[in-house]
Amino acid sequence: MANYIVGDLQGCLDELESLLAKVDFSPRHDQLWIAGDLVARGPKSLETLRYIKSLGNSAKTVLGNHDLHLLSIELGVHPLKKKDRTASIFQAPDRGELIEWLRFQPLLLEHQDFVLCHAGISPHWDLPTARQAAQEVESILQSDQWPWLIENMYSNMPNQWHNSLKGLERYRYIINAFTRMRFCTPDGALDMDCKLPPSEVNSHQLIPWFDLPRRSPIEKRIIFGHWAALEGCVRKDVIGLDTGCVWGGTLTMIRWEDQQLFRQPAMSGIQVG
Numbered sequence: 001m002a003n004y005i006v007g008d009l010q011g012c013l014d015e016l017e018s019l020l021a022k023v024d025f026s027p028r029h030d031q032l033w034i035a036g037d038l039v040a041r042g043p044k045s046l047e048t049l050r051y052i053k054s055l056g057n058s059a060k061t062v063l064g065n066h067d068l069h070l071l072s073i074e075l076g077v078h079p080l081k082k083k084d085r086t087a088s089i090f091q092a093p094d095r096g097e098l099i100e101w102l103r104f105q106p107l108l109l110e111h112q113d114f115v116l117c118h119a120g121i122s123p124h125w126d127l128p129t130a131r132q133a134a135q136e137v138e139s140i141l142q143s144d145q146w147p148w149l150i151e152n153m154y155s156n157m158p159n160q161w162h163n164s165l166k167g168l169e170r171y172r173y174i175i176n177a178f179t180r181m182r183f184c185t186p187d188g189a190l191d192m193d194c195k196l197p198p199s200e201v202n203s204h205q206l207i208p209w210f211d212l213p214r215r216s217p218i219e220k221r222i223i224f225g226h227w228a229a230l231e232g233c234v235r236k237d238v239i240g241l242d243t244g245c246v247w248g249g250t251l252t253m254i255r256w257e258d259q260q261l262f263r264q265p266a267m268s269g270i271q272v273g
Helices: 013-022 045-054 065-075 087-091 095-103 127-141 146-152 167-179
Strands: 003-006 031-034 059-061 114-116 221-224 238-240 250-255 260-265
Touching (some): 003 013, 013 045, 013 250, 045 087, 065 087, 065 095, 065 146, 127 167, 146 167
Parallel strands (some): 003 031, 031 059, 114 221
Antiparallel strands (some): 003 250
């Protein structure tokens, strides 16, 4: 049995299937882990949802910001825009089943050696705190209250974590940390605006969340996606797997057991703007 972890799919199903064929992936024996954003700017969001769902227990995915945005479109919180490239989902006969399946996916997944999330783990959190925070939001998403949370989650504030945060402020911070975070200010506040690579910003003002000097230690390696401008990141403490397939880059997958990386260049139907 092998564990394969792949970066943001965003509807790039052809590239995923090519990678899985390269490694002779077997749903009977292997496990596929996905760093969120199953849907959005690629050509096959509907087919991607159906495929990952069809794998059952052989595939595990976390929720990304584009997945949550899909839920907001379902509720009418935001209109469907052409650039989302998800219209086929809302015309599909299994639309309700797919949406229901998606909202039951977690924000955080754990293996005995690593944790997987879409954007990262707040530098203020140790692993028990991250687990608890994820479970708090997941329990609402998986309840009848999920429309209330989706309708009210859109805000960049609060950008600092305090254990005393309650209600929507607490849930917004948790969602932003797990699904949208890239940079922090030196005091640990989340910056929700800058999407550049770290080499193009003033390091005294913005610091990648995983480089914050006072980041709480996490006992396991953190694997994440979301940040295509990093063009991948493999370190002893973190692995970033989003290499911008949907923007014409590559889809990147790692086999955990031997740390071998597999890359598939973007194929047809990529997003160009």
